[in-house]
Amino acid sequence: MDYESNSWIRDGVYYYPQFVGGLMLTAALLGLSSSYFGGIGLFSLPYIRSDLGIFHKKKCQKKRIRVFMDGCFDLMHYGHANALRQAKALGDELVVGVISDEEIIANKGPPVLSIEERLALVSGLKWVDQVIVNVPYAITEKFMDTLFNEHKIDYIVHGDDPCYLPDGTDAYALAKEAGRYKQIKRTEGVSSTDIVGRILSSINDNKACEDHSDTILCGDPSKGSQPKGARISQFLPTSRRIVQFSNGKGPGPNASVVYIDGAFDLFHAGHVEILKSARQLGDFLLVGIHSDQTVSSCRGSNYPIMHLHERSLSVLACRYVDEVIIGAPWEITADMITTFNISLVVHGTVAESNPLLVGKNDQYAVPKSMGIFRMLESPKSITTTSVAQRIIANHEAYMKRNAKKAESEKKYYAEKTHVSGD
Structure with missing residues (x-):
């Protein structure tokens, strides 16, 4: 049994006032005449304390809150990092699920980075405590049970931007129904879709520069200018x-x-x-x-x-x-x-x-x-350069993927309301 090392008398008085009062009165009466009891003395209170343990609240450790956040984490950027930072702030331990290549292909289109590369990026973040690899794209009932029972997850976290499955349903609907869902604020000004768009825009810039020698069109590095088609960061x-x-x-x-x-x-x-x-x-x-x-x-x-x-x-x-x-x-x-x-x-x-x-x-x-x-x-x-070349080599597939994502992001910003948080 665990005991605290101090304030035991105070705790005993607080939790057992009648018992302690009686004990103290008995001790006082016994102290009136030691000869009456043939020289037998009273047990020391510390001894009684250690033997009975009735004056102390047992030490209890506060339960550590474990939160879970999943994602593709393709072309990982500071927006992903900030999302995981916010998620970690909602608990004590952050468990991150990295969605498999197959699930991304089925739901969004081809990923740029392999599962091994995405795993290295997520594991390298300072706020991440544990990583689960090859998780499903949707939070199914079976997977949610696995999170709650095997991984001891308390809450599932996602950004305030909607995440829909191909059939139009909410990927986090079950977690919300279970009352185990928490929302964080999306980081403005960046997305994987935006980054792919920046890279794809360079294709047109390079073609234009091949056809023209105009430094205004192609951009003059010495003057800090950019090509006309360059996408400006938001x-x-x-x-x-x-x-x-x-x-x-x-x-x-x-x-x-x-x-x-x-x-x-x-x-x-x-x-x-x-x-x-x-x-x-x-x-x-x-x-x-x-x-x-x-x-x-x-x-x-x-x-x-x-x-x-x-x-x-x-x-x-x-x-x-x-x-x-x-x-x-x-x-x-x-x-x-x-x-x-x-x-x-x-x-x-x-x-x-x-x-x-x-x-x-x-x-x-x-x-x-x-x-x-x-x-x-x-x-x-x-x-x-090698990462950018993967996108350029398959630019048609990524342009199609980006067009689809761009529509959903446009709708999100059109309907967006202020969300507190940071």
Whole structure:
């Protein structure tokens, strides 16, 4: 039996006033004459306490609330991350279900990322405690029973945007009927449909640039302009959102700070794995995220696909990242190394090609000269360009999928009302 170590008399008086009063009166009477009882003394109260255990409330542990949220998490972005952050805030433990490739094909069309890649992205998020792979697209009665009984889920969570099955029914209807459904606020300004649209728009831009040499049409990276067909991000960055994603802690005085930089555009499984490897080399991982203009000047005017603040939130959401530099300089200087107390600078063996940087200075010249630079073997060969090429190679299928999704999103925004939350 478990007991608390203090306040036992107070608890006894509160819960058993008559018994305690009688006991105290008896003790007082017995104390009047020890000789009357032949020198036999009264048992100490601590002894009575430990023997009977009647004066104490038993320790009880508060039940941990487990919440479940599922999704395709295809072309995972900061909107997905923010949804999972909100879901975690509704309980103590967040269990995430990743929908299978087959279910996505049947209900939405072909996914861009494989189940393995989507699993790596979800597992890499700082708010996720457990992942269930290959869950169904709809919350069926059988699956709901599995969640409640086997996984001990208390609530099922989804965004305020409707999720319909091909037959037009609500995918979360059963969870709502069971009274075990909670809703969170959708993150504005981004969706997988929007990102696919950004990539598909680059096809028309590239064709136009092949037919014309007009820099106004194709975009001049040196002037920070974009192609005419470029889709503008609808994301509205706020300081509050950055704070919500940030760890809010700096490195300790003797911490080994590892620095890695890049565009981290269209955040993918390769990014997660290289960040994990980099974090294992020290105590604190600092990530430099290059500005939009820097990325464009290196790779061309169709890049980056995701803008600086969007990319920053995706990186901040990764469980292996401690801090980011938003708009990090291209060249790493001695002053920067001193300012952030950087112990090691790393770069992956798999990286995007930068065709516009031929003949320019080595961005890692200073850390190399200081003996603190290291090439890090990239666990995966995936790149932002290779992901974009998957969409471009199957652009007809994705254009059809996007047209269908665009209609439902248009309807959502037309009927949208304010939803409290963040």
